[in-house]
Amino acid sequence: MRMKLFSCATVLLFSLQVQAEPATRTTIEKFLQVTEAANMMDQAYQNMDQMTAQMLASSGLDISKDPQIQQDMQEMNALVRAELSWDKMEEPLIALYGSVFSEAELQDIIEFYQSPAGQKMLKRQPELMQGTMVMMQQQMQSLMPKIKALTEKQSAARKAAQQKTDQ
Template identity: 35%
Template sequence: MPLPRLFRTRPARLLLALALATAAAPALAAPPSDADVNRLLAASRAQTMLDGMLPQMEAMQQQQFAELARSRTLTPEQSERMQRIQQRTNQTMRQALAWSKIRPLYADIYKQTFSKEDVLAMAEFYESDAGQSLLDKTPQLMQNLMVAMQAHMQPLLADLQKDLDTILAEPSGN
């Protein structure tokens, strides 16, 4: 069937194509289903990754408490209370970040952010040998990046320390 005379010019055909593409866009960007998101979360080992982050977060928190304790002279009672607060904080953090509470948050955010096509493509990737290799090597990659970043930042931090020492050595009131 030939196009109506109105759509025989190039600009009119482009406008028609744009209108048809725009009308079809919502159908192309269908939201993922719960099953799609669950597949991706399982394939990407999201729960394992979250569970692996908890000890790191607790270690960072423990360092903060230790620094706080070192910066003050604490009585044995204060030290004991601080330890109880730290334990309670760890427990609260573990409860708040439990997979049963976080999984719905992940699912909602994935649904808001990605289309069904995106989620299925990511799930296929993570289910592939390459995706599994990426997941297996990510912790080592992150550790290597942290070491490299610290080495990269060391000269900058040394320069900042020199500047700070110079500022602190200046007489006050100037």
């Protein structure tokens, strides 16, 4: 009886170990290629440029009329692109995906992205990202006055508390 229990436990442990095999670098690189991760990053930068311009415009700054603001924005975007370039992000992404997904899981995800539904998801992803950015920007516009009011309230409370301790 003990031998059967030991055998079952060994088989169960071995099957769990096989299922949890870490994703290989080759599989992770294939995933990043199939999902067009580098292109997605480029599109994210373009969305960031548009969002920055929209935020400046909504704050009353007309970047088309102010060459200094245009230059500042270009420098900022160049810095972000340089520091978060694909060349700098690829290795950390490979490590991250390797720590999160097993080989089997990543193979299943790759299979999905190679399917018609997965391909549609990839093609529509930029549209979803743009829509999400617009939605977040709208939410932030309505949130900013609330944040400002809360900050002012907290500041007033700190000043009142400070005045009490000074007396």
